[in-house]
Amino acid sequence: MITEALFVSALIFVIGTLGVIVRRNVIIMFLCIELQLNAVNLAFVAFSRSVGIEGQLFVFFVMTVAAAEAAVGLAIIISIFRHYESVNVDHFNALKW
Amino acid sequence: MADLLFFVFATVAIGSAIGVVVARNPVGSLMSMVATLAAVAGIFVLLEAHFLAAVQVIVYAGAIMVLFLFVIMLLNLGHDYERDMKGGVWSVMAFATTGGLAGLLVRQLGRSADSPTFLTGDGGDAIDAALAEYGAVGAIARPLFTDYVVPFELVGILLLVAIVGAIVLAKKDV
Numbered sequence: 001m002i003t004e005a006l007f008v009s010a011l012i013f014v015i016g017t018l019g020v021i022v023r024r025n026v027i028i029m030f031l032c033i034e035l036q037l038n039a040v041n042l043a044f045v046a047f048s049r050s051v052g053i054e055g056q057l058f059v060f061f062v063m064t065v066a067a068a069e070a071a072v073g074l075a076i077i078i079s080i081f082r083h084y085e086s087v088n089v090d091h092f093n094a095l096k097w
Numbered sequence: 098m099a100d101l102l103f104f105v106f107a108t109v110a111i112g113s114a115i116g117v118v119v120a121r122n123p124v125g126s127l128m129s130m131v132a133t134l135a136a137v138a139g140i141f142v143l144l145e146a147h148f149l150a151a152v153q154v155i156v157y158a159g160a161i162m163v164l165f166l167f168v169i170m171l172l173n174l175g176h177d178y179e180r181d182m183k184g185g186v187w188s189v190m191a192f193a194t195t196g197g198l199a200g201l202l203v204r205q206l207g208r209s210a211d212s213p214t215f216l217t218g219d220g221g222d223a224i225d226a227a228l229a230e231y232g233a234v235g236a237i238a239r240p241l242f243t244d245y246v247v248p249f250e251l252v253g254i255l256l257l258v259a260i261v262g263a264i265v266l267a268k269k270d271v
Contacts, residue, residue, distance in 0.1 A: 001103060002216050003206065005140060008107045010202035012114045012133070014195050019118035021191040024181040027169060028117070028126050034161070035114055035133065041153075042137055045146045052220030053227060053240050056146050060241065063156060064252045068259030070161045074168045075266035081172050082269075088181060 005046035013039035026080075026087045030073055037066050103143050110136035121180060123169050127162060134158040145224060147233040 016039060019032030041059045048055025077087065084091050109132060116129030134157050141150035182188065227236035241249055 001099070001143065004103065004107070005144060006206050007203065008110060008140065010199065010206060011111050012137075014199040014202065015111070015114040015118060017198060018191060018195040021195065022183050022188050023118065024183060025123060025174075027123050027165065027172075027174065028120075028181075031117055031126055031130050031165065035117055035130065038134065038137055038157070041149075042140060045141055045144050045149060048146065048224065049144055049221040050216050050218035052218070052223050053237060055220070056149055056224075056237055057241055057245055059146070059149050060152070060237065061248060061252055063152060064256065067156065067161055068255050070164055071259050071263040072266065074164060075263040078168060078171065078267050087172065087174060 002046045002049050006043055009039045009042040009046065011039075012036075012042065024088050024090055026077055026089050026092075029089065030070075030077070034066060034070070037062060099143055103140065106136045106139040106143070109133075110140065122176075123174050124166070127165055127169065130165075131158050131162050134162070145221070145228065147228075148237050 013036050016032045016035035019035065020029050023029050023032065041062055044055045044059045044062070046055075048059075080092060081087060086092075113129040113132035113136065117126050117133065120126040120129055134153060138150040138153040138158075141147075141153060183191070224236065227239070230236075231239060
């Protein structure tokens with residue numbers, strides 16, 4: 001089952017990458033990044049069946065960092081939305097305002 | 098039975114992951130994401146990571162996804178059906194790149210399935226023994242509070258920094 005879980009994880013990761021590249025809605029791009037993080041979590045848990053409990057501990061840390069990243073990232077999105085009135089990344093075309 | 102369940106969970110996870118990418122409405126995307134997270138939690142249970150499956154459902158699907166939903170409602174995007182896929186050369190290149198990435202990953206994983214270094218360790222037996230002795234929470238809490246206590250405390254500091262940073266960024270007048 002380890003190999004199968006790794007293949008599922010690879011597929012979910014690739015789908016997340018595709019989402020980040022082709023979508024322009026910044027919230028959906030952010031969701032796709034969470035999808036990639038989750039795919040990596042699945043790979044870690046699959047490897048934990050072979051290397052021991054450390055794989056599961058890493059997933060614990062990845063989840064915490066993902067929560068922190070979601071909080072800060074969404075705050076940045078809100079802040080940008082106040083300025084541009086849009087969530088389309090193509091409209092975010094200035095580094096300074 | 099476990100193989101059948103794995104197949105079902107894997108199908109749901111991949112199908113709703115595709116749903117996250119193709120849904121036009123951000124809320125639909127979010128609901129697909131919740132389905133993916135729940136299916137991946139099911140795979141966690143099949144891989145004997147019971148505590149992580151619970152955390153996945155409670156923290157990821159429960160808290161982080163609700164945070165996303167709050168932001169979607171706050172920005173009033175719930176009825177946003179505008180197409181936002183990139184088209185043309187960009188999407189062709191995106192599919193080519195991710196297709197190449199998928200091919201590379203599958204090739205490497207297929208190769209690692211042949212070589213016994215990563216996939217045939219006895220860590221699974223150690224986890225099963227720890228689960229039987231300390232229970233689902235104790236098995237992960239014991240190493241977390243002994244060998245990995247410094248990263249654990251650092252993650253606490255990171256969360257504090259994230260809370261302060263989120264408040265500072267989202268406040269109107271700082």
